[in-house]
Amino acid sequence: MATRQIILDTETTGLRHEDGNRILEIAAVEMIDRKLSAPDRHLHCYINPERDSEEGALNVHGLTTEFLADKPKFADIVDGFLNFVRGSELIIHNAPFDVGFLNMELERLGRGKITDYVSSIIDTLRDAKDMFPGKRNSLDALCDRFEIDRSGRTLHGALIDCELLAEVYLAMTRGQDSLLIDFAGGEQTSGADGAPRRQRKPLIVAALSDAEQSEHEAYLDGLDKAVKGQCLWRAINAPAGEAA
Structure with a gap:
């Protein structure tokens, strides 16, 4: 069965939903079996948060109250959003932040929590801290570490951040694939517990001339x-x- 993952990011009016801040942009990029889907299979929407952004947040995302005034409210997009992410595995950088805001918006509408709709959530910030302890692990820092071009990212935007995070996630987890032999290139056997095992090909050792x-x-x-x-x-x- 194909693995469906959604790389997700939000932009908000401020840092704390406890202070009444709201989501004003959501992007969700679909990935099937580690391959990004076509752009028409992605979700991206601006949202009228029904309040102004805090100055610090506005400097980050640049989405003004005037620009968002005629955009749909979260209640208007919630069904389409939940249908899009339903049953998937979410990939989020600093997941507690986005999950906290999503849960707040859903609870305002009596729709439960985001974990009621998805299979699991991967926090790439937590994974990056485990992989690179003591180093900067912001999205920008990880892009630089993995030599991912972020020249088009002048302001934080949910969609471009999702696209960059998809590349970062694939780079962070690429080693997992290299440990597996494709079934087309090797035989499948069963272990003592009956579970499938991949038969590795013999290693080729090249001696120095x-x-x-x-x-x-x-x-x-x-x-x-x-x-x-x-x-x-x-x-x-x-x-x-x-x-x-």
Whole structure:
């Protein structure tokens, strides 16, 4: 069965929904089996939040009260949004923030919580902190780390942030795929518990040619000379008596 994931982002009138702030933009980008769907399978809408944005938030997203005045309210788009994400796995950067706002909007309408409609939620910020402890793990920082072009991102926008996050998520999880052998390239067997197992192909070990070995030794000779006979690799490879 195909795996359906939705990369989701929101923009809001402020940082805390507890202070009465509201969602004013939602974007949701569909990904099936780690392949992004065509743009017509994405969801993107601006929302009239029925209040002004805080100054700090307005400086981030640039969506003015005047621009949003004729946009639909959350109640007008909630059915289409829930139908779009229903049953999927959500991928969100700093998920507690967006989930908190979504739950607030849904509860205002008596529609429960977002977890009532989706199978699970992945927080890429939490995963990035586990993967890169002690480093900056904002979306911009992760784009730079994975060499993802973000030159088109001058202001925060839900749709472009979703598209960038999709690339970041694929880059962060690419190693998981490399550990698996495609069934087309290997045999499927069953383990003792009856569960399917993928049969790995034998590893191919490529030995150095004589020319490559000579070039390697010459490099080590130069390195050893530069550090006045203290080359660690020479010490490791030397016979026990000579190394002592």
